[in-house]
Amino acid sequence: MNAQKICILFSIFLLPLLLFGQKTVFQRIENMPENTKSINCIEIENDSILWIGTNLGVMKIQNNTLELVQTEKLYERIKVNTITIDENNTKWFGTYSSSLVRYKNENDYEEVSFVEHTNSEKQLVTAIKATDKEIIIGTSEGILLSCDKNLSAFEIKKTPPINAIHAIDKTESGIFWLATPCGLYLEHENGKWKFDKTFMQVSGFANFNTSLFLYGRNKKQESVIYWLSNKKKWKQQPLENLPDSFIKFNAIEFDTKGNIWIATNYGIIKYDNKRNTCKTYNTAKYKDFNIREAKCIALQNDRIIWVSSRGGVLYKINL
Numbered sequence: 001m002n003a004q005k006i007c008i009l010f011s012i013f014l015l016p017l018l019l020f021g022q023k024t025v026f027q028r029i030e031n032m033p034e035n036t037k038s039i040n041c042i043e044i045e046n047d048s049i050l051w052i053g054t055n056l057g058v059m060k061i062q063n064n065t066l067e068l069v070q071t072e073k074l075y076e077r078i079k080v081n082t083i084t085i086d087e088n089n090t091k092w093f094g095t096y097s098s099s100l101v102r103y104k105n106e107n108d109y110e111e112v113s114f115v116e117h118t119n120s121e122k123q124l125v126t127a128i129k130a131t132d133k134e135i136i137i138g139t140s141e142g143i144l145l146s147c148d149k150n151l152s153a154f155e156i157k158k159t160p161p162i163n164a165i166h167a168i169d170k171t172e173s174g175i176f177w178l179a180t181p182c183g184l185y186l187e188h189e190n191g192k193w194k195f196d197k198t199f200m201q202v203s204g205f206a207n208f209n210t211s212l213f214l215y216g217r218n219k220k221q222e223s224v225i226y227w228l229s230n231k232k233k234w235k236q237q238p239l240e241n242l243p244d245s246f247i248k249f250n251a252i253e254f255d256t257k258g259n260i261w262i263a264t265n266y267g268i269i270k271y272d273n274k275r276n277t278c279k280t281y282n283t284a285k286y287k288d289f290n291i292r293e294a295k296c297i298a299l300q301n302d303r304i305i306w307v308s309s310r311g312g313v314l315y316k317i318n319l
Helices: 003-021
Strands: 025-028 039-045 049-054 057-062 065-068 080-085 091-095 099-105 108-113 125-130 134-139 144-148 155-157 167-170 176-180 183-187 193-196 199-208 211-218 223-228 234-236 249-254 260-264 267-272 277-281 294-300 304-309 314-318
Touching: 039 294, 039 304, 049 080, 049 091, 057 080, 080 125, 091 125, 099 125, 125 167, 134 167, 167 199, 176 211, 183 199, 183 211, 199 249, 211 249, 223 249, 249 294, 260 294, 267 294
Parallel strands: 039 080
Antiparallel strands: 025 314, 039 049, 049 057, 057 065, 080 091, 091 099, 099 108, 125 134, 134 144, 144 155, 167 176, 176 183, 176 199, 183 193, 199 211, 211 223, 223 234, 249 260, 260 267, 267 277, 294 304, 304 314
16 A cells, blocks of 8 residues: 555544544533532632532532532531632632631631621622732622731721722732722722722733733723733733623633633633634533533633533533
8 A cells, every 4th residue: 555545544534533532522510419509619729629619618529529528617508709729729718708718628627707807797708819928808898808827817908988899919019909890999009099990890800921910891891801011001902803892701711822711691702812813612602511601710721621600500611
């Protein structure tokens, strides 16, 4: 058999395998507890463990096994709204009821209430920022607190008149950025806050390499993503060919190539930064993906995407 025939046969048999290998597979996690009504956050630890904050508490998926994280004292009753994982892989859980949990493992955990500092038992922890020395907490009523990593020495920080904090970032020089329903605030000199008039709403922050990104809406109510330049000025990220410029961004993640994955009310959008193109994953295009609005998103090894709905639905997408 000559080389030309071998090449043709190789192409015939190999091409279908390559095409099949590139197929996107949508897997709904069917064994979620029956009363899971709200998946509020998802975080990946070491590209291997998925942590899930829900109305039933914390769950995790490891080695394709889902389990409810329970301990003798806490997790049958605790409701978790947000999760942050610090540089030491300590998990920090923000609850529905003005408390913070430090979780290292099933034998090393602690919950501390900060009700005495807020005068309210019903404040959701809506944002957590872990630095090397402290934990910074934002609440559903716009209160900003900090504590050390031993969960002591709580301190309330004066904030502008806001009704909620969506996300927090803090620079190495100690300056705060606050993402809020009414826009972006920067802590200026002497503890004073400066309002950035560029944005009508800021939903959250994301980090890629050494850059800080934010996502939200501008004054025209268009959905936007901005990044903070070395000159400490916010610059707009190009977003061409979106399905709708008024689409709602619920969360964003970056893969290692710099592509932006966006959880939206239109499904998931992958924005290719090099080609300035968008690819949409939703029920209209993929019948196996039954989520109308994507709320949370987490990337694992650039090949797996975890995404949750506004309710208690969770999908694993193999790219």
